[in-house]
Amino acid sequence: MATDLTGPDTPIGIFDAPFDTALSERYLVYALSTITARSLPDVRDGLKPVHRRLLWAMRLLKLDPASGYKKCARVVGDVIGKYHPHGDQSVYDAMVRLAQDFALRYPLVDGQGNFGNIDGDNAAAYRYTEARLTQVAVDLMDGLDENAVNLRPTYNGEEEEPELFPGMFPNLLANGAAGIAVGMATSIPPHNAAELLDAAMALVDDPMANVLDHVTGPDFPTGGLVVDPAAVIAESYATGRGSFRVRARWSLEKEKGGGWQAVISEIPYGVQKGKLIEQIAALINDRKLPILADVRDESDAEVRIVLEPRARTVDVQVMMDGLFRLTDLETRVPLNLNVLDKERTPRVMSLRDALYAWIDHQFVVLERRTTHRLTKIADRIELLDGYLVAYLNLDRVIEIIRTEDEPKRVMIAEFSLTDRQAEAILNMRLRSLRKLEEFEIRKERDGLDKERVDLEALLADPAKRKRRMKRDLKRIRERYGPETPLGKRRTTIEEAAPTRDIPLEAMIEREPITVILSQRGWIRAMRGHVDLTASDTLKFKEGDGPAFAFHAQTTDKLLLAAEHGRFFTLAADKLPGGRGFGEPVRAMIDLDGNIRVVGFLPASRQTRLLLVASDGRGFIVPVADTIAETRKGKAVMTPRTGATLKVMRAVLPTDDYVAAIGDNRKMLVFPIAELVEMTRGQGLQLQRFRDGGLSDAVTFRFADGLSWAMGGETGRTRTETDLSAWRAARGAAGRMPPTGFPRDNRFG
Structure with a gap:
């Protein structure tokens, strides 16, 4: 019988097993794979595997910020061929998002070409677009050459890829993340990197420090305003679950003659501008907000949406409250800080826990990089000591090389050299035998000795590691500080009351009407306030006549009372027009035909x-x-x-x-x-x-x-x-x- 490759004594073939057991076992494997290898980011670098592999492939292609661009097709090909055996379109879509400055607060890819826009238009195909890394991505990968993280084999065992990135950029919270796994999801809004780094430095000194003293709230790439109270924001950050109420930023522009218009300059995060304008236009066409007359998109590189009121007497705050309630000019951005911890276990963290986990990872990286540097120093000192032996015994070394058949063995025996030292001496160039070179070697060795002492002291003293960590964090903060164009806060944290209930007069255009209900229950609304005493004004079907007639407004609610004691409410603006004899009122309400109408009048008066x-x-x-x-x-x-x-x-x-x-x-x-x-x-x-x-x-x-x-x-x-x-x-x-x-x- 054939045997399984994973166990020589394990038979393979067809086995009887309960269907529910087999299904649950296989689905569990799929679920865990989706959670850990696709949908949830790692708390330490804030990346999912596809993003990590994209940046790794670009790094190997030497697409640093100072180099030229390369076709995205080249990057996508390397990623799906070497690291990520999934569809090319899904990989390219992930790459496009890393390059969109309206989707990512700190883009990791510098794109050239059409990478989509805030209107919702798609990016061009990857054969037309080009890309390279940004400085943020370089900072995120800083330390990969210094054994800062582990490398693992790729899916086919031919290459290696990092398990995570070691860089000192707080990518998880700075750029946020979103994903849906099996039975769980994550949604993390972006934040300001300078505020996160300030909070991280506070956590270095005190793990129980209040991070909200530094992090005031999300910082979206599209700006806008977060209008939740401070207590609500604090509760969301403390539990890792909640949401943020985000509004568009708008201003009032006055015109000559007393007119005005409202101008939207920033829209909420994740809202497509094209669909937003369609929403507003639909409100105007359906007359759901009659005080709004027109909407125009005058955007270029900056967002500029112009809203014109029906009249200059319109209350601008009422109009904006109506738009906030009825369109995506106000949205809720969810917070679900569900991430993979250092044990690759999914869990919901508070903001402080997530930042502290990142800081803890940075201390691990610092120790590994320090250890790696000490190893490199020891290797270099070993070679320098060998060079010094050669300079001190230069004539004898030359004689051995010229006369001996196996000079390496002789030098090792005579000068107590290591194999690496002897090999390095044999590989020296003749131009290196200058006297000046000896002084340079001694100078380099003394410098390495001093550096080694400092690094060993760093590893031995936690207080020194903390000071070093804060110094490195401060250096990164200078690059993304609030005074820099990239680091300047874009979203304003400004508490605002919930939008007011829109007055009915704002939702419905106020017009005078005359409401008529006939004896047989036919109802209509004539435009204007007609003369109810004129005999030729009101016309009815043969055998029918007037029962109730009164003047009203389209904004009124009408009360109809039936003889069984039930009251019905009709909206005046929804009544059929005055042409013809109207429609049966019983088609609008659940009223049996044999029940008589007792009263009918406007409720608002x-x-x-x-x-x-x-x-x-x-x-x-x-x-x-x-x-x-x-x-x-x-x-x-x-x-x-x-x-x-x-x-x-x-x-x-x-x-x-x-x-x-x-x-x-x-x-x-x-x-x-x-x-x-x-x-x-x-x-x-x-x-x-x-x-x-x-x-x-x-x-x-x-x-x-x-x-x-x-x-x-x-x-x-x-x-x-x-x-x-x-x-x-x-x-x-x-x-x-x-x-x-x-x-x-x-x-x-």
Whole structure:
């Protein structure tokens, strides 16, 4: 039987195994591979394997900042051929992101050609673009030639690649990272390198130092403002999880004549400018923000988006709050500091823990580089000692070389040289035998001796290592300090209140309309405030007629009350137009056709409503408690069995009395204070009836008297000022109404 290469006694073939066990084992292997070798960055250098391999390949191609550019196709070919056996497009996409100054706070690749733009356009194909390393990448890889990190074989064993980079640039937090693995993800926003290095120097002195004394918040390559409170930012950094509310930077530009326009100069991180402008244009076309008239993209190398208001009287803050709420001018950038620690174990770290892990790695690098340098010094001193022996015994060395068949063996025996020393002497050039060269060798040896003593003291004394670390960090900080163009902070940390609720008037263009609801339930809204008394103004289908008609604005909410006690809310701007006869109102709300509409009025103009059922029970309800959010409406009055909601009338602030009249034509007047105010229920008995029920009820100001229409086309009204005969306590039976009161027993 054939045997497995990994174990000579392990048979291979087909085996029976539970499917769930086999699947879980294989999926676990895939999941771990995705987590550790693809999606999560290492806390020590902040890179994923594909980025590390890209920079390593470019370094081997000698694409340093001082050299010329090479085609990206050459780099991608080396990467997928030697180190990263994945698709060329995925590798090139990773390389493109390393070169985009709007995606990376400190780009690691210096690209030449079309590498995409902030509008969202893609980069050109890799056969057209060229690249080389930036100084940041060089700093990140500093120490690779000094045994600072381990090298491992590549996937095919033909090459070597570093396990991570040793450089003293805090890449993880400075450039951030994003990735989705199996069952976990990471999202780290970019930060300011100078602030990170200041915090790192504080951690060198005190591992429990407060890093937030130095790191104020994210620093995005596209600028903008982080508007979260300091406490929220601190909580996110302490747990390693949270998010940052990022807004665009804008300014107000005034024009001659009192006009103005708002100009966006920086947009939130990760937002494509082209799609952002499409969002704003869609708001204008759909009239979702009518106070905004136009948007123009006047960007060149710098972002410049111009927003024009509908009128100069528009409140600019209201307009911007609306845009922040409705577009990506304000976004949330997540923080999930999930990284691989030095044991290659994924875990969520706090900001301090991540920085301290990086500092700890830098101490390891410092020790390895120091040890490597000591080895090099020892090797060099060994050779220099051999050269000095040769100079002191130059004539004898020459004689041995000229006369002996095996001069190396003779020199080793006679002068107690090592093999390396003897080989170096034999390889010396004749021009090196000058007397001056002897002094140079002695000078070099003395310098190496001094350096060796210093390095050995450095390894032996932790305090010296700390001082050396702070000195090196300070040197790097000078390169990326806030006074440099690259190091200057771009994002402002500026607490701001959450965006205000946009007034309805800002969302909907305010226009006068006339709302008409017919007896059969057909509703429409005519433009303007038409004359409701003109006989030829309102037209209806044959057999139909007016039920409710009133003037309103498109910004109003309309309340419709049905006889079963449910209230429905309609948006005035959503009503069908005035051409034709309208549409059935029951198509807009869940109202059965056999249920009668009792009342219909604008909600915004009222504060309280009088509700009375047919059995004479009622109460006063605040209008705010009758607004329904869904098509199903809201139950406000719950009439008793056999009764229905009969009256819904607005209560004016000055009304102090209630008048009620029954089917038996008896009227009662009582103080409104005797009526209860509630949000839902049956209410109290307004009037007692021996037979029949309630016909109508109304609230009024007692000092003004009670008025009613006299009927006919004259439009005249009659007012009864002396109501003392009908004034009684709530729940009384009442008496016959004044002479001339309408025969339909309604107050009009």
